[in-house]
Amino acid sequence: MQKIALVGCTGNIGRQVAETVRNHRDRFCFSVLVAGRDRAGLRSMAEEFHPRAAYVAADGAAEDIFDDCDVAFIAAGGFAGLRYTLQAAALGKKIALANKESLVCGGQLVTETARRCGAEIVPVDSEHSAIFQALSFRRDAPFERLVLTASGGPFLHFTEEQLSRVRAEDALKHPTWRMGAKITVDSATLLNKGYEIIEAKWLYGADFSRISAVVHPESIVHSLVCFCDGAAIAQLGYPDMRVPIQLALTYPERLPCAPTLDLEKLGALHFERLPAEKFPCYGLALEAGKRGGTAPTVLNAAAEEAVCAFLAGRIAFSRIAETVEDALSAFPVAAAESYPALEEADGLARRHARKFLYDD
Numbered sequence: 001m002q003k004i005a006l007v008g009c010t011g012n013i014g015r016q017v018a019e020t021v022r023n024h025r026d027r028f029c030f031s032v033l034v035a036g037r038d039r040a041g042l043r044s045m046a047e048e049f050h051p052r053a054a055y056v057a058a059d060g061a062a063e064d065i066f067d068d069c070d071v072a073f074i075a076a077g078g079f080a081g082l083r084y085t086l087q088a089a090a091l092g093k094k095i096a097l098a099n100k101e102s103l104v105c106g107g108q109l110v111t112e113t114a115r116r117c118g119a120e121i122v123p124v125d126s127e128h129s130a131i132f133q134a135l136s137f138r139r140d141a142p143f144e145r146l147v148l149t150a151s152g153g154p155f156l157h158f159t160e161e162q163l164s165r166v167r168a169e170d171a172l173k174h175p176t177w178r179m180g181a182k183i184t185v186d187s188a189t190l191l192n193k194g195y196e197i198i199e200a201k202w203l204y205g206a207d208f209s210r211i212s213a214v215v216h217p218e219s220i221v222h223s224l225v226c227f228c229d230g231a232a233i234a235q236l237g238y239p240d241m242r243v244p245i246q247l248a249l250t251y252p253e254r255l256p257c258a259p260t261l262d263l264e265k266l267g268a269l270h271f272e273r274l275p276a277e278k279f280p281c282y283g284l285a286l287e288a289g290k291r292g293g294t295a296p297t298v299l300n301a302a303a304e305e306a307v308c309a310f311l312a313g314r315i316a317f318s319r320i321a322e323t324v325e326d327a328l329s330a331f332p333v334a335a336a337e338s339y340p341a342l343e344e345a346d347g348l349a350r351r352h353a354r355k356f357l358y359d360d
Contacts, residue, residue, distance in 0.1 A: 008075035010041035107202035129244035130222035194285020302327035
């Protein structure tokens with residue numbers, strides 16, 4: 001019986017983790033549940049799964065979240081997830097990581113802490129789960145190149161004039177995946193794909209020159225690994241998070257989970273160049289990743305503030321990239337040597353972004 005401490009239990013990923021536990025009660029149970037602010041959702045899950053403890057993050061951090069668990073499942077959204085990831089890493093836990101920002105903002109700190117304390121990081125993102133599978137569940141396996149796939153989002157073939165008129169409800173209509181609002185907008189700007197390239201650097205020890213992205217509208221090929229002999233291994237499946245979520249808990253064992261691909265019904269799969277020039281957030285993410293230090297934290301903080309404003313109908317779609325670009329140009333890169341340093345950079349960038357957004 002694996003005991004899971006689930007952070008972000010009432011979000012989109014958290015609810016799917018609960019489904020996995022529900023389907024395999026003989027294998028998994030929850031030791032601790034942590035929700036962001038959804039007290040009713042947390043109460044409902046606690047009544048069903050009877051964890052040792054249940055917390056609302058907004059009430060303040062609990063220090064014993066990961067004391068009695070086999071797996072720390074980090075499904076919290078945004079920069080807030082980094083603190084939990086570092087806490088679990090310092091305790092040497094197996095970490096099922098569904099929080100992109102942990103590696104985007106704190107990649108060096110997280111990986112160094114995990115290495116020093118013997119923690120295992122297992123990727124949950126569909127793209128990084130695909131790479132993990134293609135590397136035979138080894139993050140240290142040799143490879144030549146990593147190729148991440150992107151659906152392209154709902155605006156892939158929009159003109160600049162069309163992009164100037166999109167609204168939040170348009171951005172939330174993802175063509176293949178059903179996700180939370182923030183990540184759905186990040187997929188529409190392609191910021192999300194930039195985040196995943198930064199994640200790949202830290203997960204697989206790859207230089208940015210060995211990581212690329214390609215548009216794959218069907219979202220069937222979840223990523224590819226290229227090897228020195230010219231071979232490429234890909235993981236295919238329907239766009240369904242149940243597989244990477246469950247596999248993070250059971251690998252190398254596989255259990256029934258999702259429907260098998262019907263190749264005849266699919267008929268064809270398509271790939272095309274990622275149009276970075278039309279989606280500046282993608283390039284800004286790569287720029288921040290290459291600059292390193294606190295730059296990715298500034299990137300993420302500005303993006304979180306801008307996306308929140310966009311979802312509230314306060315700014316235009318193009319304003320998201322403008323906010324991120326302004327923040328990156330406003331702050332010099334500092335060393336990302338500690339969580340307090342990253343937390344300070346996050347706070348400064350958020351205040352700067354809010355001023356940029358609302359003081360015009």
